[in-house]
Amino acid sequence: MHLPPWFCYAAVVLVAWGVVGLLQKLSTNYISAESSLIWLVVGFFVLQPFLYPGRVLFGYSSRSLGWALLSGVFNALGAWALFAAMKSGGKASIVAPLTALYPLVVVLVAPVILHESINLLQGAGVVCALIAVVLLST
């Protein structure tokens, strides 16, 4: 079976972030969710020396660099909002499945911004995936 290249990368994402989910449970046994997020960012910086691209960094368009930077801002903002939701009385059993629906935003926005459309089979896959993450995070 010939798998598309993105699929193999996505498999790495699943395993890495899947383990992260477990470590998250373990770390919040000892420290608060907020502290956990702060130390997580410290963990990001452990990788930085290996990722430093050198001068080529300044060759990219400022627009793309801006997207990359904002992607980090929104990722962390989302994590903060998740903790805030839990702290302000949201039940984890409701907040977790609700916030797992973020791919839906991409499904709705991608056709407009990226001019991409999904075929029926892919749409069925996305629906299955959304049902799966909602049920798994209960």
Add this chain to the structure above:
Amino acid sequence: MPKLATLKARWFWYSLLCVLSWGAWAMLSKLGSNEIPADTMQFIFTFGTVPVAVALLFARRFKMEKSGKGIFYAVSNGVLSGIGGLAFFAAFRAGGNTAVITAASSLYPMITVALAVTILRERLTWLQVVGLGFAAVAIVIFSIST
């Protein structure tokens, strides 16, 4: 229809902010990855997360729990999360449908649940079992649909 009380609850709006933020994160990841390779994306992404971490530090008045284990797990989390991020950017850069890639990579709770059962000896709820079934179907569909 959500109840009116839900719409007045702060947790609901925070949850919505979370969904929109993560939606934006995925979209921006794709937009940036059109030009920038995965390792450089992750390098810049990391600087983007700093303002939120600093804001949290201020909100906590720089008081951090001194739990070696907690800190070790959380920092390891960051390293692994960064490696996952690298693959996430690489997936977008490899081409393919953005919504599909986002949905496929959002399935990571299936691994968490599987590990929680085998390592933490947690028990699966029947809803989670059904969830694993849907995840498996989604993965099969994604693997054949491109």
